[in-house]
Amino acid sequence: MLAPELFMLVNRGKKSVTLDLRQPQAVAAFHKLVEDADVVIESFRPA
Secondary structure (H helix, E strand, O other): OOOHHHHHHHOOOOOOOOOOOOOHHHHHHHHHHHOOOOOOOOOOOOO
């Protein structure tokens, strides 16, 4: 586990978003966000 100060230093300037991609509005938001994203990390769980 990282110390809070180190966590803040390593993650400075990053944004985190959670979307429920079963919702059409979330899919639209994802497509809009990914246009400007440098990195996309997914962690899909089996349904």
